[in-house]
Amino acid sequence: AAAGHEVRATTRDLARGAGAPGCEWVRCDVNDAADLERALEGIDAAYFLVHGMGGGQRDYAAKERCAASQFAEAAARAGVTRIIYLGGVAPVAKPSEHLKSRLEVGEILRAGPVPTLELRASMIIGKGSASWQIVRDLAMRLPAMLLPAWTASRTCPVAIEDVTVALVRGLALPLPASSWYDIPGPEVLSGREILLRLAALRGRRVPSLRVPFLSVS
Secondary structure: OOOOOOEEEEEOOHHHHOOOOOEEEEEOOOOOHHHHHHHHOOOOEEEEOOOOHHHOOOOHHHHHHHHHHHHHHHHHHHOOOEEEEEEEOOOOOOOOHHHHHHHHHHHHHHOOOOOEEEEEEOOEEOOOOHHHHHHHHHHHHOOOEEEOHHHHOEEOOEEHHHHHHHHHHOOOOOOOOOEEEEOOOOOOEEHHHHHHHHHHHOOOOOOEEEOOOOOOO
């Protein structure tokens, strides 16, 4: 909206979601074809920022694939010229179920009839990012840390402000065909380094011990 675009924003709950200024808010559930048709009518470019993992359902991956397929088809019928999707980075090793689902959604949208720009981010630092909130809470609350094997994985966390810039500039990027780009932050950090840095920024020195397990119960 600040860049001069007319914005239509969607939410499943108008009473909860219709708060940001400069937007036309409409109710939409991506699993409802009629809702999608109404939301996409007259739209030039559509952002797909939906993620089902937070719903707590075991079959969220299948529902994400279905929602992405329905969205791509509805966008084509509405005459949308571009879809911009915020997904996750492809890891070197076997992806988690969460990342696998993110990547599959990107593949479905890019294979659809509307040219799609997939922007892949790792941990997004900012309000509303589930991965960020988890590590922040761990760093702020735990008196000591057992660091499982996944905390050795290295990533490029990126600020939510930078992600927003990338999403907005994606509207003007030449897109003759569907494509994807990583949007990394400026540093390569392990999960352990992120946790310890967060603690240090709040004046905490948290003892830690590495353990050779993928997770700690």
